[in-house]
Amino acid sequence: MEDNGIKSIRYPVEADEKLAKLALKLGRSKKLLFMQMIDYFYKSKKDPADLNDELLKKELVNGVNRIISSIRRQESDFLLPLITDTAKLLQIALNNNKYLNGLSVYALDDEKKIKDIIYRMGLLDKAVSRIHTYYEEKALLKIRFRKIMEHYITQRETFGWPVSSAKKEELQSHVRQSLENL
Incomplete structure (x- = not known):
């Protein structure tokens, strides 16, 4: 009794060993693995003889190009303005430090003058008190x-x-x- 739905293929023993190792590694039967390989090549329209797989390479290159393009866009949109603004903020901070140092010098000078004025006011208050007495x-x-x-x-x-x-x-x-x- 022969089943008409089953066909057989002859292939070398080395190929059978590779198929057996692959089936064992993937946890499938050789028959199931063979059917899945056929479905894969049929649906993807890839040529099993082409080991370089130009379509895969093209997809990878397109993916890499998209990623690089996205990174460049982010660099121009976010990173470059951020670096420019950071440089401007750094310059402003340096200018503010100079200004604050100048104010510090004036504040110290004013403090000395205020102490002198307070001392003189004390003397004046004592003199007014004596005159009042x-x-x-x-x-x-x-x-x-x-x-x-x-x-x-x-x-x-x-x-x-x-x-x-x-x-x-x-x-x-x-x-x-x-x-x-x-």
Whole structure:
């Protein structure tokens, strides 16, 4: 009994050994592996005699070219502007450092001047305080002297010296004015 759906092929023993090793490696039967090889070559339209496989090479080259093109596009779109902007930012930072160093020098100079001004203001405050104390002492002295003078005038009136009242008034106003001018 012969099955019409089965055909046989004769091939050398070396090819059978290679087919057996390949089938064992892939975990398939030789018959299944052979059928899959035929399907592969039929669908891919590759020539098994062409070991270099020009279609595969062409696809690989196209893939590599697409990858290189993508990398170049990313380089021009992202990397080059980033490098340019980084250089500009670095230059700005260097300029800002120079400016900040200059400001630091001015700040130190201003600090010295402010300390000097604070010292002088302290001296001025002490001087104003002394002057204020002197004015208070002068006013107190005038009040005491006025009391002494008023007491003197009152006592002189009680003694009754024979002096005209105009001369008394003139003496009193002169003494009071002299007291205010102290």
